[in-house]
Each structure stands twice: as C-alpha cells, then as structure tokens.
Amino acid sequence: MTALRETWIISLAALALAFSLVAIFFATTGNSPWEVFYTLYRGAFGSWFSWQNTLVRAAPLMLTALCTVLPARVGLIVIGGEGAVVVGGLCSALVGITLQDQSPVLVITAMVLTGAITGGMWIAAVGALRYFRNVNETISSLLLNYIAIAILNFLVIGILKDPATLNNPSTHSIGEQNMIGQIGDTSIHWGLAYGIIVCVMLWILCRRSTFGFAADVVGGNIRAARLAGLPVAKVLLWCCFLGGAAAGIAGVLEVAAVHGRANSALNAGYGYAGILVAFLARQNPLAVIPYAILLGGIQASGGLLQRAHDLPDATVNVIQGIIFMVILSSEMFYGRFKWLQAKN
Amino acid sequence: MKQESVILEAVNIGKTFGDVRALDTISLKLRAFTVHALLGENGAGKSTLVKCLMGYYRPDSGQILFNQKEEIIESPQRATRLGLGMVYQHFTLIPNMTIAENIVLSRADLPAVIDWDAEIKILQEKMAQMPFQFELRRLVRDLSVGEKQKVEITKQLLLDTKVLILDEPTSVLTPTEADEVLGKIHQLTQQQQLTVLMITHKFREVMKFADHVTVLRKGQFIGSAPVEDVNPQILSDMMVGGESLSKPPQRETLSDSKIKLNIDKLTVHNDQDLPVIQQLDLKVAQGEIVGIAGVSGNGQKQLVEVLSGQRSPQSGEIQAHGQNFLPHQNSIRQHKFFCLPEEPLKNACVGSLSVADNIVLHKFNEAPFAKWGLLRRGAIRRRAMELIQQYRVRTSGPDQPIAALSGGNVQRVVLARELAQDVSILVVSNPCFGLDFKAVADIRAQLLQARNRGAAILLLSEDLDEILEMSDRFYVISGGKLVHHTTPAQANMNTIGQYMAGH
Numbered sequence: 001m002t003a004l005r006e007t008w009i010i011s012l013a014a015l016a017l018a019f020s021l022v023a024i025f026f027a028t029t030g031n032s033p034w035e036v037f038y039t040l041y042r043g044a045f046g047s048w049f050s051w052q053n054t055l056v057r058a059a060p061l062m063l064t065a066l067c068t069v070l071p072a073r074v075g076l077i078v079i080g081g082e083g084a085v086v087v088g089g090l091c092s093a094l095v096g097i098t099l100q101d102q103s104p105v106l107v108i109t110a111m112v113l114t115g116a117i118t119g120g121m122w123i124a125a126v127g128a129l130r131y132f133r134n135v136n137e138t139i140s141s142l143l144l145n146y147i148a149i150a151i152l153n154f155l156v157i158g159i160l161k162d163p164a165t166l167n168n169p170s171t172h173s174i175g176e177q178n179m180i181g182q183i184g185d186t187s188i189h190w191g192l193a194y195g196i197i198v199c200v201m202l203w204i205l206c207r208r209s210t211f212g213f214a215a216d217v218v219g220g221n222i223r224a225a226r227l228a229g230l231p232v233a234k235v236l237l238w239c240c241f242l243g244g245a246a247a248g249i250a251g252v253l254e255v256a257a258v259h260g261r262a263n264s265a266l267n268a269g270y271g272y273a274g275i276l277v278a279f280l281a282r283q284n285p286l287a288v289i290p291y292a293i294l295l296g297g298i299q300a301s302g303g304l305l306q307r308a309h310d311l312p313d314a315t316v317n318v319i320q321g322i323i324f325m326v327i328l329s330s331e332m333f334y335g336r337f338k339w340l341q342a343k344n
Numbered sequence: 345m346k347q348e349s350v351i352l353e354a355v356n357i358g359k360t361f362g363d364v365r366a367l368d369t370i371s372l373k374l375r376a377f378t379v380h381a382l383l384g385e386n387g388a389g390k391s392t393l394v395k396c397l398m399g400y401y402r403p404d405s406g407q408i409l410f411n412q413k414e415e416i417i418e419s420p421q422r423a424t425r426l427g428l429g430m431v432y433q434h435f436t437l438i439p440n441m442t443i444a445e446n447i448v449l450s451r452a453d454l455p456a457v458i459d460w461d462a463e464i465k466i467l468q469e470k471m472a473q474m475p476f477q478f479e480l481r482r483l484v485r486d487l488s489v490g491e492k493q494k495v496e497i498t499k500q501l502l503l504d505t506k507v508l509i510l511d512e513p514t515s516v517l518t519p520t521e522a523d524e525v526l527g528k529i530h531q532l533t534q535q536q537q538l539t540v541l542m543i544t545h546k547f548r549e550v551m552k553f554a555d556h557v558t559v560l561r562k563g564q565f566i567g568s569a570p571v572e573d574v575n576p577q578i579l580s581d582m583m584v585g586g587e588s589l590s591k592p593p594q595r596e597t598l599s600d601s602k603i604k605l606n607i608d609k610l611t612v613h614n615d616q617d618l619p620v621i622q623q624l625d626l627k628v629a630q631g632e633i634v635g636i637a638g639v640s641g642n643g644q645k646q647l648v649e650v651l652s653g654q655r656s657p658q659s660g661e662i663q664a665h666g667q668n669f670l671p672h673q674n675s676i677r678q679h680k681f682f683c684l685p686e687e688p689l690k691n692a693c694v695g696s697l698s699v700a701d702n703i704v705l706h707k708f709n710e711a712p713f714a715k716w717g718l719l720r721r722g723a724i725r726r727r728a729m730e731l732i733q734q735y736r737v738r739t740s741g742p743d744q745p746i747a748a749l750s751g752g753n754v755q756r757v758v759l760a761r762e763l764a765q766d767v768s769i770l771v772v773s774n775p776c777f778g779l780d781f782k783a784v785a786d787i788r789a790q791l792l793q794a795r796n797r798g799a800a801i802l803l804l805s806e807d808l809d810e811i812l813e814m815s816d817r818f819y820v821i822s823g824g825k826l827v828h829h830t831t832p833a834q835a836n837m838n839t840i841g842q843y844m845a846g847h
Contacts, residue, residue, distance in 0.1 A: 208718050210709035217705065220694035226653040227683060227692050228705045229673035 006334065007282055014330035018323040025318060031309045039308045043301025050300060052187045058296030059188075060085070062195035063250035064274025065281065065288045066202055067123060070243030071137070072283040073206055074236045075219035076130060080123055080141025081247045082271025083148035088119035088248025090152050093255045093262035094160075096174030107178040111252050112194075119248015120241035122148070127240030131233050149267045156263055170263035180257040191253035196289060198246050203285035205242075215239050247271060273299070276324045295320070350412065351376040351539050352397070352428075352507055357406035359392055361740075366392040368563045369406065372541075374507065377533050379540045381554035381571075383583055385782055389563040390543045391750060394509050397541075398430050399423040429505030431496040431513060439485035443478050447499045467502065474498050474528075486616070488640030497525060501532075510542045514549060520841070526553040545583075545784075547576040559583055583782075595816075596796045601629040603666075604800035605681075605769045610660030612646045612824075619658070620646045621824040628769070628800040633791065635815030636804045636826070639844055643824035644804045645686075648773045651802075652683035654691070664769055676706070680768035684775055688758040695747030699739050700728035702746045703761050735760040752783055763790050770794060773804045788814060808840070820844055 023033035044054050067081035092115035099107050126144060129135040155171075162172040180190050206212040218225045218235045225232050250270060255262050277295050281287035302316040352374040359367040367389045374380050384390045396403045399417040407414050410426050417423050423430075437446050444464050448454070464480050471477060476494040484492065493513070500508050508529070514522035530553045532538040544550060550557050551571060558568040559582040566582045605628040612621040621643040628634045638644060649655035651662065653671025662669045664679035676682070685691035693702045704713050704724050712723045728742035737756045739749055746754060755775070762770070772791065776784040791814065795801055805811050811818050812832045820828035820843040828843040830836075 204718075210714045210717055210719060213701070213708050213719055216697060216701075217694050220696045221690075223654050223691050224694050224705065226671070227685070229653060229671050229676040231672070 006337075010330055010333050011280065011282070011327075014326050015323070017330075018326040021322050021326065022319050025322065026309075026311075029309070029311060031311070036305065036309055036311070039304055040298065040301045043304035044297025050297075053300035054293060054297040055188045055192050056296075057299045058292040059191040059195040060250040060253055060270040061274055061277050061292035061295055062199050062288050063246045063253070064271045065277035065292060066198065066246035066274075066285060067119075067243040067271070068275050068278035069281065069283045069285055069288060070202065070206075070239045070246070071123070071127065072278065073212070073215040073219050074239045075222075076127065076137045076236070076240065078123060078126055078137055078141045078240065078243065079275050080126055080144050080244070080271070081250075081274045082267055082269070083141070083145035084119035084122045084244045084247035085251040085254070085271045086145075086148040086152050086266045087122045087251065088115035088245075089251025089255045089266040090148075090155065090171075090262045091115065091118040092248075092252040093171050093174060096178055096256065097172050100175040100178055104178045107174070108180060108256060111174070111178075111256055112249060115248040115252035116245035117248070119251060120243075120245035123244025123247070124237050124241040126244075127237045131236055145267075145271065149264075152262065152266060153264065160262075162261065165261075165263070168263055168265075170259070170261040173260045174256065176260070178256070179260055180253065189253070189257035191257045194249060194253060195292070198249065199285050199289050202242065202246070206285055211235070211238070247274070250274075273320060276320055276327070279324070279327050349376050350374065351410070352541075353409040353412075354393070354397060355407045355409065357393060357396055357403045357408075359389075359396060359401060359403050366563050367396070367403070368565075370560065370563075370565045371406075372558055372568070374539060374541055375556065376539050377536045378555035379530055379533055379542060379553055381550040381557040382541060382543045382560065383545065383550065383557055383579060384543075384560035385545070385562075385583060388560040388583075390560055391511060392563075393560070394430065394511065394541065394543065397423070398428060398509065424503075427504070427506030428509065429500040429503055429507070430509040430511065431493070431500055432511050435492045435496055437484045437492055437495060437499075440483065442481050442483055443487075443495055444480035446484055446495065447480075447502055450499060450503060470502055471498065474501055476525075486614070488645060491641055494521075494525070497529075501538075505538070507539045507541065510540065510544075512543055512545075514544070514546065522549070523552075529553070547579055550579065551576065594796075595792065596631070601631065603627050603629050604664065605802060606661075606663040606666070608661040608663065610647075610650065610662070611658040612643070612650050612655065613658050614646055619824065621650075624660070624824070624826060626802070626819070626826065628802050630800055631795055631798050632816040633795050633801040633803055633814050635811035635818030636802070636821050637808050637811040637818055637840065637844065638806070638821035640806045642821050644773065644806075644821060648683065648685050648771060648804060651771045652685055652691070654685075673706075673709075680766055681771075682706070682762045682765075682767055682769070683771040684758060684762055684773065686774040686777060689747065689751075689754050692758050693746050693754060696745060698728075698743045699732065699737070699746050699749070699757055700724050700742035702757055703728045703731055703742075705761060706765070731757075731760040731764055734764070755787075756783070759787060759790065763794060767794050767797075767799045770799050770801045771804075772801060774806060775803075776805075776807065776810060808844075 023037070026033040026036040043050055045051060064081035064085060067084055068078055071078040092111040095114045096107055096111045099110055122144065123141065126137050126141045129140050130137040156169045160171045161169050182189050183192070206215065214230050214235045217228065217230060218232055222232060251266055254266055259265055273295055277288055277291045280291040298319055299316055305311045305315050306313060350373050354370065354372040356369040356371055357367055358369055370389065370393055372393070382390050382393070392401065395401045397408060397417065399420045399422050402418065408417055409415070415426065417426070438449070441449070444460070444467055447467060448458060448463050467480055476498050478495060484495065487495065497510070497513065514525065526549060529538065529540055533540055542554065554571050556568065556570055557574060557579065559566040559579065561583060607624060607626040610621060610624045611619060614620045626634070636644065646655060650657045664675070664681050669675055669679060669681060689695055701724070704727060707713055708719065708724070713720055713727070725742050732739060732742060735756045737753050737760065739753060746757060749757070759775070775787050775791070791801060803811065803814055812835060815832060817829065817831045819826040820840055822843060828840065
C-alpha cells in the first residue's frame with residue numbers, strides 16, 4: 001500500500017502546484033486569487049445547489065475517463081473519448097426515436113446497450129488498427145473524434161433533423177416519457193449512478209479479475225504475454241471495447257437524461273476532459289470517481305466565475321490545461337524519492 | 345613481483361537496500377595494470393560494489409580512492425571522466441542505432457555536428473587493433489547477445505578507458521572467443537595500457553587471466569589474494585562457504601522413446617523479412633535432451649521466438665505429441681510445452697509486475713489461483729513463497745517488482761515457474777547465461793531431472809561445454825540450418841569448430 005502513498009503525495013503536490021499557477025493566472029486578470037478561488041469553491045461545492053451542478057457534470061466525466069483508463073491497461077494511449085460519446089449518443093438517439101412508443105424500460109435498456117456497443121466498437125477499431133496495422137492509437141483515436149463529430153453534424157443538419165429545432169439543429173426527441181429521471185427531488189439524474197457503478201465494476205475487473213491480470217501482462221510485456229499463450233489481440237481489443245463502451249454510455253446519458261435528442265451538445269468536451277481525469281487518476285478506475293467530481297466542480301463553477309469576476313469564457317479551459325500540464329510533468333517524479341518508496 | 349601502485353581502492357564500502365544489506369564493509373585494492381577478478385555467487389554483492397564504483401549507486405558508508413586521492417563518484421559521468429569504464433551484464437547499447445553511433449554516442453566530448461564518414465574511418469582504423477571486427481553500420485537490435493557483448497567491450501576499449509570493469513564478460517562467448525577476448529585484455533594490461541576488474545564465476549578464467557582475486561559472499565568480504573597463492577578448491581570453499589553443490593543426477597534411459605516435439609520444414613524470417621531459418625527439421629523424443637550448438641546469430645533467437653509464440657513462422661509446422669501445435673494457453677497446458685528463453689526479463693517476465701504475479705504467469709486463470717474469473721491473491725502469494733524458498737530466490741518478498749531483482753534471481757524465478765510444474769516438452773535457451781557455478785549446477789540438475797521424468801528437452805546454447813555436458817545428442821546450427829549431428833561421446837571438437845564457423 002506504500003505505492004499508494006507515493007501516488008497520493010505526488011498527485012496532491014502536483015495539484016497544489018497547478019493551483020498556484022492558476023492563482024498567478026487569476027492575478028494577471030486583475031483579480032485577487034483568493035477571491036476567485038473562493039468563488040470557484042462556492043460554484044463547485046459551496047451549496048447543495050452547486051454540488052448538484054457538479055455531480056451532474058461529474059457523471060459523464062467518469063465514463064469518458066474510463067475510455068482512456070482501460071486502453072492504458074494494455075499500454076495504449078487513447079484520446080478518442082469524445083468520438084465515442086458522439087457515436088454512442090447519436091446511435092442510441094436513433095434507437096430511442098425508433099422505439100419511442102415501447103415501454104420506457106425497454107427503450108432505456110436498448111439505448112444503453114446501443115450506446116455501449118457502438119462506442120465500444122468505435123474504440124475497438126482504434127485497437128484493431130493498432131494491433132493489425134500498427135497505426136498509432138493516439139493519432140487514430142484523435143482523428144476518429146473529428147470523423148464522429150462530422151458524421152453527427154452531417155446527420156442532424158440533414159436527414160435526421162427535426163424541423164422544429166431551428167437554431168440548434170437536432171434529431172427528433174426520444175420522448176419525454178423515455179427520459180432517465182432525477183434522483184429523488186434533486187436535479188442530479190441517475191446517470192451519476194451509472195458512472196459510479198461502471199467505475200467500480202471496471203475497477204474490480206482491472207484489479208481483481210483474471211482478465212485484468214491478462215491485461216496487465218499484455219500491457220507490461222507483450223513478449224511475456226505471447227510466451228504464456230495469452231490471446232493478446234483479444235485482451236487488447238476487449239480493453240479498447242470496454243473503454244469505448246463506457247464513453248458510449250456517457251453519450252447515452254447526455255441524450256436520455258439531459259437533452260432528450262442528439263445534437264452538437266454531444267461534443268461539449270466531456271471526452272477531452274475525461275482524458276485529464278484519467279491521468280489525474282493514474283489510470284485507476286476507482287480514483288476516477290473523486291477526480292471526475294473535482295473536474296466537474298471546476299466546470300460547474302465556470303458560469304459563476306464569469307459573472308462574479310468578469311473572467312473570460314475560456315477560464316475553465318485554462319484551469320484544466322494548467323492542471324493537465326502539471327500532472328503530466330509530475331509523472332517523472334515517480335520512483336525518484338526514496339522516502340516515498342515501499343519499505344519491503 | 346613487480347612494483348604495482350594502487351590505482352583504485354574501495355575502503356569499507358557499505359550499502360543497504362530496504363532491509364537487505366547488499367554490501368557490508370567491503371574493501372578492494374585494484375593495482376595498476378593488472379587483471380583483478382571479483383568472485384562471488386548470485387547476490388553476493390559484486391554488481392552492487394561495481395555500481396558504487398561507477399557512480400550508479402552512492403555507498404551508504406566508506407570511501408573510494410582513485411590514485412590515492414579520495415573521490416566522490418556522484419554520477420557515471422564523473423566515473424567516465426576519471427577513466428572508469430564498464431561493460432554491464434544487461435547491455436546498455438541503444439538497439440535502434442548502429443554500432444558506430446553507439447560507440448560515438450558514449451564519448452564524453454561529443455561535437456555538435458558529427459562527421460559520420462570521418463568518425464567511421466577513424467573507428468575502422470582503431471578497430472584494426474581490436475580483437476573483434478564489426479560492420480559499423482549494422483543496427484544493434486539485429487545483433488545477438490554474443491555480438492552485443494563484443495561491441496560493449498570494443499566500445500570501452502575505443503573510449504580510452506583506463507580502468508575497465510567487466511561484468512561476466514565471457515558468459516555468452518564460445519571458449520575460444522573467451523580466451524581470445526581475455527587474452528587480448530590481459531595483453532593490454534601487460535603493455536601497461538589498461539587495468540581490469542572482472543566479475544566472474546569461472547575459475548578457469550581467474551586462474552588463467554587474472555593477477556589478483558577477491559571473493560565476496562552474501563555482501564561480506566571473504567578474502568583477497570594474488571592468483572599464484574590460490575587454487576580452484578580454495579576459491580570454491582571461499583565462495584560457497586562449505587555449502588555443497590547439487591550433484592548431477594544419473595541419466596536414466598527410457599525404454600520407450602516416443603517423438604514428442606517434431607519440427608517439420610520450418611522457415612522463419614527475421615524483422616527485416618529475410619530468411620534466418622530455412623527448412624529446418626528436428627525431432628525430440630521423450631527423455632532426451634537434444635542440443636543445438638552454434639555461434640550466436642545463426643537463427644537460434646528466432647527459432648526460440650517461434651517455439652515460444654513470439655514470432656510467426658513463414659512456413660512449416662510444429663507438432664507436439666503428433667498434433668499441430670499453436671502457442672495458445674490451452675495447447676500449452678494440454679501439451680505441457682514450455683519455453684525458457686534467454687534474457688528472461690525481456691522475454692519471459694513482466695518487469696512491472698511482482699515476483700508472485702510472474703510466478704503464476706501460466707496458471708493465473710485456473711484453480712487454485714482463480715475462482716469465478718477472480719484472482720485469489722492469497723493462493724498466488726502462498727505459491728510464490730513456496731517457490732521462492734525452494735529455488736532460493738533472493739528477493740525482499742513476493743510483492744517486489746521482478747525488475748528489481750538481480751539477473752540470476754530473475755532466471756531462478758523463471759526456472760521455478762517452468763520447472764516446478766509438470767513439463768512434457770521444454771525449450772531452453774542459454775539457461776546459464778550470467779549465473780555462477782552453483783546456480784549453474786542447480787539448473788543443470790533440474791533439467792536432467794526433468795529429462796529423467798520423461799520430458800523432451802531442446803537446449804540451445806552458445807556455450808559448447810554446456811551442450812557437451814547436457815545433451816544426449818546435438819546439432820550444430822549455422823546460417824539457419826542444422827549442419828552437423830553427433831553425440832557428445834563421438835564429438836570431434838575440430839569438426840564441430842569448423843561447422844560452427846560455417847565451413
């Protein structure tokens with residue numbers, strides 16, 4: 001468990017450094033960093049209202065983070081979460097529209113399955129390109145994001161457009177009765193439960209199951225995996241599929257719990273922010289949950305920051321970008337400090 | 345005895361890793377222009393000591409004197425500036441660069457712009473004096489272990505190193521090559537050009553080429569003496585401290601000799617898609633060890649890769665027990681077909697995973713290590729503890745990452761994994777590379793026991809003595825073809841040498 005201590009200390013130190021850099025950024029805009037941080041805290045975690053906002057945003061982040069986490073177990077750096085969200089959301093919307101007169105339980109089940117399978121196939125394609133054709137998975141997953149967004153825009157402006165949606169071209173609605181509802185009388189939809197359950201399940205899969213062991217062997221040394229006769233291609237493609245499926249479900253939630261239809265809101269950046277969450281969590285599915293909440297909080301406070309301090313729209317992106325750079329740089333400190341090492 | 349000044353001296357060096365006391369007040373005097381042998385078993389602390397001298401580790405206590413002056417060697421660069429150079433057991437060449445690039449790269453005064461044609465010309469001239477010749481523009485990744493070793497030694501010789509440290513320099517060389525290298529090095533010391541500290545376990549090399557010898561055991565200094573004053577018996581007692589060696593078991597002849605492994609017209613290409621094994625036919629029967637001798641780089645590496653599933657053959661078939669064999673987990677288990685490739689950390693282990701995880705690599709998804717698709721960590725750890733004890737692996741525990749173990753101990757873990765199970769067909773490649781003679785005796789005894797239990801063993805080795813000692817019959821491989829077949833009893837060294845050399 002001492003390895004865990006190293007992770008915690010380095011991550012927290014990196015976050016502290018990142019927030020001091022953010023403070024400098026705030027200062028350059030003419031604001032007092034302390035006041036801005038306090039606003040950020042109020043917007044993210046200051047009240048039950050802001051907590052609800054935060055958690056609504058955290059749910060898709062958990063799922064899109066898994067799209068980077070799972071392929072990372074087999075040594076692939078996949079940044080295609082955005083594309084998988086779009087594909088999963090779009091395809092599930094089509095299923096929802098088609099089945100909308102069936103019972104809501106059936107509609108939701110069909111939509112979640114569709115989103116998971118299509119999102120999964122989308123990222124599995126990245127894995128297949130890597131394994132069979134040796135195409136760099138980071139590049140191909142990034143380019144597939146653009147392809148997915150282009151397909152979405154092409155369809156919602158064209159043949160799938162609901163004529164009633166003039167300003168914001170969208171598909172037809174899946175029907176109010178088929179929407180995933182809120183938890184109790186909060187504004188948090190049940191998507192949060194999906195996110196947490198999927199994170200826990202995949203954590204068990206990675207850490208406790210024989211499949212996770214095989215994935216660690218494939219990711220650690222592919223030659224040893226072949227020596228042991230492990231089905232390398234299968235393990236690799238399944239990891240990609242599961243990651244893509246999680247992101248696909250995030251797309252389903254955006255459609256079935258938030259917008260009720262598929263439109264360009266699907267590529268709102270959850271896929272990219274998920275990459276940041278995955279690296280913050282050091283590719284651990286369980287650690288994804290708190291970091292997704294942290295990032296969700298930063299995003300939730302964006303509006304308040306603008307209004308209270310006259311900060312630009314992109315402030316949230318600047319904060320995320322600074323955190324990402326510092327976290328990536330902090331990777332080089334692992335194994336450097338003796339007092340953090342395991343005492344065996 | 346001629347007057348010798350001490351060029352490098354280590355005084356009371358101590359070093360602790362975690363709870364392991366790797367070095368306990370070790371002292372060593374290296375006299376100028378001599379060959380000094382450092383003897384000891386696996387984990388005796390030889391590598392740790394030289395890493396302290398080379399600036400890779402900082403000793404916890406003690407001093408290092410260079411030319412009678414205390415030096416803090418805080419980095420390998422400092423060691424290089426002092427004129428210390430080392431050839432490691434785990435090679436430090438960059439695989440994707442050419443031999444020339446590797447040699448020039450390690451020079452201390454690298455110019456901003458390198459005139460490669462001029463550099464190669466200079467290198468070629470200097471190389472004419474060296475014991476080995478290479479095509480300087482070849483990529484290092486295409487070289488075999490033996491060739492890499494030679495490049496490493498040549499690199500240091502070319503870098504004007506004053507004190508050369510060799511970590512098991514001859515473990516991959518044929519006896520003739522070893523004599524050639526060490527002879528050349530010995531000659532350089534006699535010409536007052538070089539001082540050598542050599543880690544070894546081969547008494548023959550100590551007696552023949554060294555001037556002084558120091559023995560370590562379990563991190564302790566045992567003794568130091570001029571070679572004239574010792575003999576192999578004394579050295580052996582100093583090294584093992586009276587522990588007895590594994591006796592080689594008797595060879596038993598099995599009445600029924602079924603063919604277990606049948607390689608049929610196998611053709612294999614290398615990474616550049618050039619044929620390195622052509623139409624190779626080979627049969628190994630129950631209860632026999634078939635050896636493949638040969639200089640490294642004649643297709644042995646690719647043959648082992650094909651048999652261990654790390655490379656696809658171009659054509660041909662591999663049959664186990666008369667059935668077509670594909671290296672999938674089910675068939676591996678069904679046929680009990682296992683491989684011990686060379687460089688186990690690179691080829692057979694996952695460095696980032698623990699010793700325990702590596703021990704169950706073949707069995708992690710079956711009982712008792714897994715149930716309902718979930719791992720049973722307790723059972724895995726218990727199994728690992730058993731094998732760690734049984735095979736005397738030196739580790740801080742089953743949870744230590746295997747990459748942190750010494751080379752010999754990694755080899756023991758892999759051996760424990762493959763031999764502690766019921767084995768029917770076994771492919772072994774250079775199993776004793778870099779191991780001391782006690783470990784070697786252990787491993788050879790284990791292989792013979794497996795043979796006596798009826799396993800079919802294919803042994804590839806660049807060490808001809810090993811082939812002669814271990815095999816029931818053997819082939820010589822050259823240019824990807826089996827060019828000669830004989831038995832150790834009928835072997836004619838002269839003929840074998842010629843076949844190995846490709847004549």
